[in-house]
Amino acid sequence: METLANLESFVRSAETGSFSAAARRLALTPAAVSRNVAQLERNLGVRLFQRSTRGLTLSEAGERFLQTVQSGLDSIQGAIADITVNAGQPAGVLKLSAPPGFGMDYLLPLMPAFLARYPAVTPDWHFDNRPLDLITGGFDAAIGGGFELPPGMVARELGRLHVIAVASPAFLRGKRRPKDPAGLAELAGVVMRSPMSGRIRSYTMRNSAGAEMAVVQKPVMTVNGPDAIFPATLLGLGVGMVAVPHARPHLESGALERLLPDWHCDVGPISLYFTSQKLLPAKTRAFVDFITEALRAQKLAQTLQKVRL
Structure with a gap:
């Protein structure tokens, strides 16, 4: 045998x-x-x-x-x-991949309560915006979007992320506001290059009537990740396509203004990835259940989309 x-x-x-x-x-x-x-x-x-x-x-x-x-x-x-x-008590090293912005804003604040409940679990976090090979990399779980699902992996959707066009009041002073996404081509833009393909990231925006239109930007600066677009936009370098959660507090304070308020871009789901539930170690099951419950209680799905002004 x-x-x-x-x-x-x-x-x-x-x-x-x-x-x-x-x-x-x-x-x-x-x-x-x-x-x-x-x-x-x-x-x-x-x-x-x-x-x-x-x-x-x-x-x-x-x-x-x-x-x-x-x-x-x-x-x-x-x-x-x-x-x-x-x-058994959940225990051991929990290897997790998450985007830096999402990890810092949403996961780290949950860790004191998680570790108080499961003190024998040691998080080993890798902050990266790139989709990874979860199995080859030995990850227990990952949070993000755009992952290919190999056999034995499942995805639990946490919410769909919306991106909107924003700029600082200083940048917009004296400039004509665009009437539709194509009009963004008349303004300097902070754009993102995909770390995987090397190409400039393109967006398609949709309005409340269901119409769709491609975003056209005039690059004044190119960055290789979404976390750099937000501070560059705050500094007044140009228009940025920024995720709603990052933009919201600065829209409320007046540090940023939203362009095209009837338009948004749905960039897809933010999901929690892990191995098939039949094979979950105790540490991974504890993390998946805890994070899912906590983010649902915080109404993450609505937070990723709605701007309260």
């Missing part, structure tokens, strides 16, 4: 395409994962992987074996995770 360690090393190596990535998921060394897979191959009498300097490729026999054992292994791990959740 094969050991669970050998089977798990094989399945995770097949999913990630490398012993090193599998080792990070399993909290083992790459050498240990490699030994487990080699022992499994010796016991079965077949080669499961074709090894090269570029990584691992499943052999034909490996493909068939993976299809046979993967669901069974997931069921066993799900049973173990269920026991841990229901009988």
Whole structure:
């Protein structure tokens, strides 16, 4: 009878395409994962992987074996995770990826209460605006948008983020206000370059009647992330397409003015990403449930969209 360690090393190596990535998921060394897979191959009498300097490729026999054992292994791990959740105290390092702005504004304020409830959990946070490979990176959870969902990952939507056009009163002094998004081309703009594609980020705005129009901006400054657009706009460098939560307090104070008040851009959902619930460790389940409940109580979905003026 094969050991669970050998089977798990094989399945995770097949999913990630490398012993090193599998080792990070399993909290083992790459050498240990490699030994487990080699022992499994010796016991079965077949080669499961074709090894090269570029990584691992499943052999034909490996493909068939993976299809046979993967669901069974997931069921066993799900049973173990269920026991841990229901009988054990959530504990261990919780590796999380989140955008810097969202993490600082919404997650950090929740941490005193979370850690008071689960003192044995140690958050290991990585603040990054780029979508990451959650499985290969060994992340327990991530918050953001635009992630591709590999097998075994799910997304729980927290709300949809709206972006609006804003500028400082000093910048707007003496300038004609645009009547529609195309009119933004007449004003200097602080624009964002996608860190993934290197291209200038484009937006399509929609009004209350359902009409849509592309945003045209005249770049005066280009930045590589949304967190830099907001302070540059506050400094009066130009018009910025800014997320509603960042803009709201400064619109209320008068430090910023909203252009095109009937227009907004829906940039998509902000979601909480994690592995399939059947496989959740206690620490991850505790975090997912706590954060979801807390952000719902704070009415995050409405906060991401509505401007109170």
